[in-house]
Amino acid sequence: MIDADAIRQKFRERGFIADxxxxxxxxxxxxxxxxxxxxxxxxxxxxxxAKVLAEALGTRLIRLQCYEGLDAMAALYxxxxxxxxLHARLxxxxxxxxxxxxxxxxxxxxxxxxxxxxxxxxxRSPVLLVDEVDRADExxxxxxxxxxxxxxxxxxxxxxxxARHKPHVVVTSNRTRELSDALRxxxxxxxxPYPTREQEIEILRARVPGLSERLAEQIAQMMxxxxxxxxxxxxxxxxxxxxxxxxxxxxxxxxxxxxxEQTLGCVLKVHEDAAIVQAHRDTLTPILAGTPVRAxxxxxxxxxxxxxxxxxxxxx
Amino acid sequence: MYPFGxxxxxxxxxxxxxxxxxxxxxxxxxxxDAARAIEIVDLRDERRxxxxxxxxxxxxxxxxxxxxxxxxxxxxxxxxxxxxxNLPHPRREADPDVDGAERxxxxxxxxxxxxxxxxxxxDGDPIAPLETREADAAASAITLRSSYSxxxxxxxxxxxxxxxxxxxxxxxxxxxxxxxxxxxxxWRPSAKGRRFDLRRTxxxxxxxxxxxxxxxxxxxPRRTPRVVFLIDGSRSMSEYAPTALQLAVAxxxxxxxxxxxxxxxxxxxxxxxxxxxAAGESRRLQRLHHAWAGGTSIGACLDDFLKRFGDRMVxxxxxxxxxxxxxxxxxxxxxxxxxxxxxxxxxxxxxLNPLLETSGYEPTARGMRAAKPYISTFASVAxxxxxxxxxxxxxxxx
Numbered sequence: 001m002i003d004a005d006a007i008r009q010k011f012r013e014r015g016f017i018a019d020x021x022x023x024x025x026x027x028x029x030x031x032x033x034x035x036x037x038x039x040x041x042x043x044x045x046x047x048x049x050a051k052v053l054a055e056a057l058g059t060r061l062i063r064l065q066c067y068e069g070l071d072a073m074a075a076l077y078x079x080x081x082x083x084x085x086l087h088a089r090l091x092x093x094x095x096x097x098x099x100x101x102x103x104x105x106x107x108x109x110x111x112x113x114x115x116x117x118x119x120x121x122x123x124r125s126p127v128l129l130v131d132e133v134d135r136a137d138e139x140x141x142x143x144x145x146x147x148x149x150x151x152x153x154x155x156x157x158x159x160x161x162x163a164r165h166k167p168h169v170v171v172t173s174n175r176t177r178e179l180s181d182a183l184r185x186x187x188x189x190x191x192x193p194y195p196t197r198e199q200e201i202e203i204l205r206a207r208v209p210g211l212s213e214r215l216a217e218q219i220a221q222m223m224x225x226x227x228x229x230x231x232x233x234x235x236x237x238x239x240x241x242x243x244x245x246x247x248x249x250x251x252x253x254x255x256x257x258x259x260x261e262q263t264l265g266c267v268l269k270v271h272e273d274a275a276i277v278q279a280h281r282d283t284l285t286p287i288l289a290g291t292p293v294r295a296x297x298x299x300x301x302x303x304x305x306x307x308x309x310x311x312x313x314x315x316x
Numbered sequence: 317m318y319p320f321g322x323x324x325x326x327x328x329x330x331x332x333x334x335x336x337x338x339x340x341x342x343x344x345x346x347x348x349d350a351a352r353a354i355e356i357v358d359l360r361d362e363r364r365x366x367x368x369x370x371x372x373x374x375x376x377x378x379x380x381x382x383x384x385x386x387x388x389x390x391x392x393x394x395x396x397x398x399x400x401x402n403l404p405h406p407r408r409e410a411d412p413d414v415d416g417a418e419r420x421x422x423x424x425x426x427x428x429x430x431x432x433x434x435x436x437x438x439d440g441d442p443i444a445p446l447e448t449r450e451a452d453a454a455a456s457a458i459t460l461r462s463s464y465s466x467x468x469x470x471x472x473x474x475x476x477x478x479x480x481x482x483x484x485x486x487x488x489x490x491x492x493x494x495x496x497x498x499x500x501x502x503w504r505p506s507a508k509g510r511r512f513d514l515r516r517t518x519x520x521x522x523x524x525x526x527x528x529x530x531x532x533x534x535x536x537p538r539r540t541p542r543v544v545f546l547i548d549g550s551r552s553m554s555e556y557a558p559t560a561l562q563l564a565v566a567x568x569x570x571x572x573x574x575x576x577x578x579x580x581x582x583x584x585x586x587x588x589x590x591x592x593x594a595a596g597e598s599r600r601l602q603r604l605h606h607a608w609a610g611g612t613s614i615g616a617c618l619d620d621f622l623k624r625f626g627d628r629m630v631x632x633x634x635x636x637x638x639x640x641x642x643x644x645x646x647x648x649x650x651x652x653x654x655x656x657x658x659x660x661x662x663x664x665x666x667x668l669n670p671l672l673e674t675s676g677y678e679p680t681a682r683g684m685r686a687a688k689p690y691i692s693t694f695a696s697v698a699x700x701x702x703x704x705x706x707x708x709x710x711x712x713x714x
Binding site for chain 2: 003004020021024025027028029031032034036037039067068069070071073078079081084085088137174175176177178181184185187188189190191230
């Protein structure tokens with residue numbers, strides 16, 4: 001049995017800084033053998049968390065990337081028709097009976113396993129990542145629910161395949177559409193917020209070795225401020241890592257107004273956002289000057305932070 | 317610490333508390349999971365218990381955000397004699413995403429501080445006088461006549477949602493059917509299609525001894541549109557609001573993919589009420605906020621809508637309908653930006669303006685002028701036949 005502290009430790013070793021709430025959610029999901037639905041703003045490491053989980057458990061990661069138009073066949077299995085056809089032609093004259101040939105042609109070697117079938121036929125419980133489930137349509141969601149509930153798949157020609165080892169499931173969603181209540185109830189839910197300033201510094205340190213303390217601090221502060229602005233695409237952790245790498249490759253050890261202007265493309269991905277940041281230049285100046293600032297808790301993103309550091313309510 | 321005797325009893329009671337007080341979606345399965353989770357974590361560590369129960373009991377961001385204060389409220393109630401309402405609820409106000417807003421309507425009525433409600437309004441900007449009145453003489457006539465607005469009345473006088481009669485339903489059904497948005501990305505088997513289906517053809521060839529005699533085809537089905545209906549509930553719209561609500565109910569009766577919001581100075585999601593009304597239940601709508609205080613801040617409300625619901629509801633398959641007279645007291649730039657965003661992200665924006673019925677009306681009001689370039693179809697719907705006319709005149713991006 002792996003507990004939350006061990007999870008945090010293992011994640012930290014692999015460069016993923018998980019807060020206590022997230023680690024506990026993972027622990028509970030593993031213990032109860034339930035899927036974990038991870039929601040959160042773009043670029044906070046939802047997908048990465050599943051990858052790291054697979055590494056930490058020493059098991060395989062099987063990824064089902066959802067997209068509009070994804071159907072059961074692409075997610076489950078398909079018969080390898082070209083191969084079957086070839087086989088049929090070649091075995092026409094080898095004297096086997098029709099029944100034998102048919103049985104052979106609808107057997108495992110001719111089956112193309114897609115992620116879901118792959119996940120339930122593993123020898124060890126893999127981590128099944130259902131990525132961006134909100135991109136698939138509602139019909140697929142219903143189908144997914146069925147598989148997640150039963151862990152068995154019926155192939156007419158082969159019979160029912162039941163999972164010997166239930167996969168650990170991580171479902172991620174970017175909230176481009178409302179997920180059904182049924183899916184939500186089937187899963188444990190955890191919201192992965194933007195990291196706090198301290199967490200972000202830790203992440204930068206873990207993922208970008210050789211980054212100067214001061215630069216890490218400045219980047220983390222900048223991110224806190226940027227996420228508080230009413231941007232169309234608020235920068236995530238992926239963006240701050242990109243930025244750190246970009247600054248490293250430019251051999252910078254501190255931020256100044258010029259370099260920020262030159263490299264802001266690593267962080268802001270929409271043209272209009274650059275104008276908004278320009279308009280709020282004053283709030284950024286103290287960071288560049290090196291004086292620490294507290295991020296104002298404005299904007300929608302920061303309100304959502306209910307990480308381990310901020311469990312609220314009076315305690316006694 | 318525990319209000320009730322044993323641990324399981326407490327979990328059941330806590331589940332019930334979350335369900336009834338905060339409208340969480342909790343059943344026996346969640347209670348069962350919670351009991352198992354409690355065995356795993358260290359019970360002496362309150363934070364761990366919170367962290368373990370939160371993923372189980374909550375299913376949405378709203379619920380996860382509410383969870384902590386509810387936990388405190390239940391397991392650590394104030395000293396006897398102190399009314400519960402006086403307990404601090406630090407998370408409640410900061411609830412940024414009213415995910416199941418339909419569920420929170422009751423809650424919002426209870427926590428009705430102006431500070432929270434006024435958030436979307438452009439700060440520091442005093443309500444400007446309605447200078448647009450001169451431009452729209454017709455509008456002011458309507459405004460003067462409507463000394464009483466059903467939507468603005470006290471909670472005790474909340475308006476009843478109209479039922480959709482057959483005529484409206486038929487019109488709405490054909491309206492929804494006529495929302496052509498092109499084809500989906502998904503392939504479906506079909507008798508006549510554009511794409512050869514090798515898999516099904518070969519499967520069918522088994523019947524004919526491996527010779528593929530009957531080709532099978534795939535086609536792309538049509539996109540199902542989603543309708544997002546935003547209804548202006550301000551005073552100047554009071555005469556038209558019942559018609560707009562009627563239209564909303566009729567559309568909700570013909571498609572599941574509909575979201576309805578009302579706005580005046582603040583935005584409110586009323587989808588659940590409208591759906592129930594469409595199902596034949598009689599529903600009263602909670603009064604709209606502070607609509608008496610001033611005019612509509614359309615721009616701020618649309619902006620608020622985009623921020624809170626835009627990602628989930630406005631996409632290539634969404635048709636955004638706005639019923640408003642366009643008398644905006646906010647900054648026109650804000651309305652323009654919000655409209656541009658709506659236009660860019662949706663399949664089309666339909667603006668229903670009751671003033672169009674008035675002969676000689678020109679959309680010259682500040683707000684209307686700002687919004688005009690981003691409107692795909694500008695029309696007015698007064699009754700079922702005019703809805704049918706609208707469905708023929710629709711211009712959508714495919």
